[in-house]
Amino acid sequence: MARLLLEAGAVQVSHDRPFVLAAGWASPVYVDCRRLLGMPHLRAGAIALALDYLRQRFGAAPPFDAVAGGETAGIPWASWIADRLGLPLLYVRKRPLGIGRHAQVEGGAPEGSRVLLVDDLATDAASKVAFAQGLRTAGMRLSDALVLFHNRAFPGWDARLEHLGLSLHALASWDDVLRPEAGETLLSPADRDVIERFLRDPAGWSADHGGRRAPMTPPR
């Protein structure tokens, strides 16, 4: 998976202005999994890896009745995975729509369905809290989530997932991206150096560059 992300140019390093992430962390690197959407051969590789992972982890018939995509970037991946597994598809908004049915969850699956939540990425899992609450409020059973990439750099994600009772499965993380086999020539030495220096103290890097210093507490 790391190689696919590198080939897609999804690992984007800024040498001047930091990226600000959804939870308010500042980071010199942004993993834009959305790049894969426009590259059919790479995205097919990512879908195949997701299906292989699910089969290896859960067996030939993964124990889910439906697949739910997290708004926005999780929805295409959930769609392809649901299609390949022959399962119903749902999608879950970050918050209820506020008009019409005020729905947060859309699509079809009976109440009590065991749902696999799919998103492109996780950082500190704050979005997963919103998605999990939405799905559970809609009567779905949720214990597992799958992402293409987990940016485990910042503190707080593990406590948040434990609080939520959610197992997060990731196809890649920083160790995989930095491993030479992922594609030594696909990451310039300068970019690699920026990422390695950032990973020594991500929260400190964030605080020094105008971002959050510590995770949100209590976990939510």
Ligand SMILES: O=P(O)(O)OC[C@H]1O[C@H](OP(=O)(O)OP(=O)(O)O)[C@H](O)[C@@H]1O
């Ligand atoms: O909060 P976490 O669980 O750690 O995950 C990080 C979230 O950030 C991105 O979404 P973002 O809201 O930036 O954009 P999107 O609407 O394109 O999905 C990504 O798709 C994850 O949903």
Ligand SMILES: O=C(O)c1cc(=O)[nH]c(=O)[nH]1
């Ligand atoms: O946490 C985020 O907002 C985030 C981080 C990242 O590397 N990529 C992304 O799409 N979102």
